[in-house]
Amino acid sequence: MKYRSVFDIIGPVMIGPSSSHTAGAARIGLVARQLFRDQPEKVSFHLYGSFAKTYQGHGTDVALIGGILGFDTSDPRLTNAVEEAQKNELAFEFIIENEVSHHPNTVKIVMEKNGRSMSLMGISIGGGKVEIKELNGFELNLSGNHPAILVVHEDKYGAIASVAAVLAGKKINIGHMEVSRKEEGKDALMVIEVDQNVEQETLEEISALDHITQVTKVHE
Amino acid sequence: MFKTAEELVQKAEREGIKISEVMIRQEMKVHDRSREDIYNQMERNLDVMERAVNRGITESVRSVSGLTGGDGKKLHEYMMLNDTLSGNLTMDAVAKAMSTNEVNAAMGTICATPTAGAAGVVPGTLFAVKEKLNPTRDEMIRYLFVSGAFGFITANNASISGAAGGCQAEVGSATGMAAAAIVEMAGGTPRQSSQAMAMALKNMLGLVCDPVAGLVEVPCVKRNAFGASHALVAADLALAGIESRIPCDEVIDAMYRIGENMPTALKETGDGGLAATPTGNRYKQEIFGAGK
Numbered sequence: 001m002k003y004r005s006v007f008d009i010i011g012p013v014m015i016g017p018s019s020s021h022t023a024g025a026a027r028i029g030l031v032a033r034q035l036f037r038d039q040p041e042k043v044s045f046h047l048y049g050s051f052a053k054t055y056q057g058h059g060t061d062v063a064l065i066g067g068i069l070g071f072d073t074s075d076p077r078l079t080n081a082v083e084e085a086q087k088n089e090l091a092f093e094f095i096i097e098n099e100v101s102h103h104p105n106t107v108k109i110v111m112e113k114n115g116r117s118m119s120l121m122g123i124s125i126g127g128g129k130v131e132i133k134e135l136n137g138f139e140l141n142l143s144g145n146h147p148a149i150l151v152v153h154e155d156k157y158g159a160i161a162s163v164a165a166v167l168a169g170k171k172i173n174i175g176h177m178e179v180s181r182k183e184e185g186k187d188a189l190m191v192i193e194v195d196q197n198v199e200q201e202t203l204e205e206i207s208a209l210d211h212i213t214q215v216t217k218v219h220e
Numbered sequence: 221m222f223k224t225a226e227e228l229v230q231k232a233e234r235e236g237i238k239i240s241e242v243m244i245r246q247e248m249k250v251h252d253r254s255r256e257d258i259y260n261q262m263e264r265n266l267d268v269m270e271r272a273v274n275r276g277i278t279e280s281v282r283s284v285s286g287l288t289g290g291d292g293k294k295l296h297e298y299m300m301l302n303d304t305l306s307g308n309l310t311m312d313a314v315a316k317a318m319s320t321n322e323v324n325a326a327m328g329t330i331c332a333t334p335t336a337g338a339a340g341v342v343p344g345t346l347f348a349v350k351e352k353l354n355p356t357r358d359e360m361i362r363y364l365f366v367s368g369a370f371g372f373i374t375a376n377n378a379s380i381s382g383a384a385g386g387c388q389a390e391v392g393s394a395t396g397m398a399a400a401a402i403v404e405m406a407g408g409t410p411r412q413s414s415q416a417m418a419m420a421l422k423n424m425l426g427l428v429c430d431p432v433a434g435l436v437e438v439p440c441v442k443r444n445a446f447g448a449s450h451a452l453v454a455a456d457l458a459l460a461g462i463e464s465r466i467p468c469d470e471v472i473d474a475m476y477r478i479g480e481n482m483p484t485a486l487k488e489t490g491d492g493g494l495a496a497t498p499t500g501n502r503y504k505q506e507i508f509g510a511g512k
Binding site: 074 | 261
C-alpha cells in the first residue's frame with residue numbers, strides 16, 4: 001500500500017497551488033538536498049511528463065528550487081525561491097525532456113559542488129507524497145516520509161548483516177529495507193527506513209565496518 | 221490496515237464504533253503514536269483550513285495570473301443578502317470551498333485534502349454543515365478522520381492524482397470523502413457513509429483534468445464549488461436510506477480503470493479540454509507569452 005497514514009490524505013499543510021506539482025516537488029528537492037548533505041553550487045532539473053508541460057503554472061520550478069534551498073512545503077519563502085537562490089548563490093537550469101517516463105510527474109535532479117556530483121530521479125505520486133526511484137544510477141524505493149539511512153557498500157557477503165547488527169545493537173527497528181546493485185560483486189546500495197532518528201555516532205560506527213563505502217542519513 | 225471500504229465498514233460494525241474511530245485506532249497502531257498526538261496534528265490541519273476559509277470569504281484574494289479570486293467573497297455576500305434558490309447551507313459550502321481554492325491559487329497556505337487542487341470540498345462542506353449541526357471541536361476533527369479514511373482507500377486502490385487519474389481522482393475523491401464525513405457528523409451509520417461516498421464518486425466518474433494554462437485555477441476553483449454541493453446531496457441521499465447499486469469499492473475500481481484509459485491530454489498536461497479552447501489558449505498566451 002502506497003499510502004500508510006491518514007495524514008498522507010489530510011495534509012500536508014502547504015503553500016499552494018498544487019500538492020503534486022508544488023508540495024511534492026518541494027519535497028523531492030528537499031530529499032535531494034539531504035542526500036547531497038550540502039547545498040549544491042549548481043543544479044539541473046530534468047522534467048518529464050506533466051511536470052514538463054505545466055511546471056511554470058503550478059510553481060513546480062519555484063518549489064524544486066525551494067526544496068534544494070532546504071525549504072519545507074509550508075515555508076512562505078517558497079514563493080520567492082528564485083530570489084533566494086540568487087542570494088544563496090545557487091545556479092539552476094530547467095531542461096524539458098520529451099521522453100516518456102513511467103510516472104507522469106517525474107524529475108531528475110543533478111547536483112554539483114566542488115567537482116562532486118549526485119543525481120536522483122523522483123516522482124510525485126499525488127497529495128504531496130513522493131518517491132525517490134533512482135540515486136546515482138541505483139534503482140531504489142524511498143518515500144522520504146521516514147528517517148532513512150543509505151549505505152553504499154561493496155557487494156560482498158556479510159555487509160548487510162553487519163549493518164543490521166549495528167542497528168539492532170542500538171535498538172533501532174528497520175521498517176523497510178531494500179538492496180540494489182548495478183553489477184554483481186561491485187558497488188551496491190542499501191536503503192534502510194527506520195522508525196526513529198539515527199545518531200551520528202551510529203552512522204560513524206556503520207562507516208567503520210568492512211566493505212562500507214559511504215553512509216548518508218535522510219530524515220523528514 | 222484496512223484496504224477496502226467494505227473492510228472499513230465491517231470493522232466499524234463489528235466493533236460498534238464510528239468510521240473516524242477505526243481510522244484513529246489504525247493510525248495509533250501503525251505509527252505507534254498516542255491518540256493525543258494524532259488529534260493535535262489533525263487539529264492543526266483544521267486550524268489551517270479554518271483560516272483559509274475565513275480569508276477567502278472576507279478578503280478578495282487574487283491569484284498571480286489574475287484568473288481567479290474574489291468569487292468566494294462575492295457568493296458569501298450574495299447569500300447573506302438573498303434567499304438563495306439552492307438553499308443557504310449549500311451556498312455556504314460552495315462559497316467556502318471556492319474560498320479555500322482561491323487562497324490556494326494565490327499561493328496562500330492550505331491543507332491538502334486529499335490534494336491542493338481539491339482542497340476546497342472537505343473544509344467547505346465542514347464549515348457549512350457546522351452552522352447547522354453545531355458540532356463540538358472533537359466532532360469537527362473526527363470529520364477529517366472520516367474523510368481521511370475514505371481518501372486512504374481511494375488513494376491505495378485508485379489514485380488521488382490528476383496527472384494519473386484526471387479530476388475524478390482529485391475533486392471526485394474529495395467529494396466522496398466529504399459526503400462520507402457529513403453522514404457520520406449527521407448521525408448516519410458507517411454503511412451509510414460508504415453509500416454516500418459511492419454515490420458521490422459515481423457522479424464524478426470521467427471528470428477530466430484540463431487546467432487552463434496549466435494553472436490550478438480554471439476550472440479547479442469552480443469544480444470544488446460543485447463538488448461541495450454534490451457531497452451534500454449524496455449525504456442526504458444516503459441518510460434517506462438510498463443505496464448505490466454498485467458497491468463503493470467497485471466504484472473506486474471503476475474510477476481507477478477510467479483514469480487508466482483517459483488520454484494524457486486530459487490528465488493535468490494542460491493540452492486538452494478547456495485548456496485547449498480558443499479562450500483557454502488565449503489566457504495561456506496572455507499569462508506566459510507567445511513563446512510558451
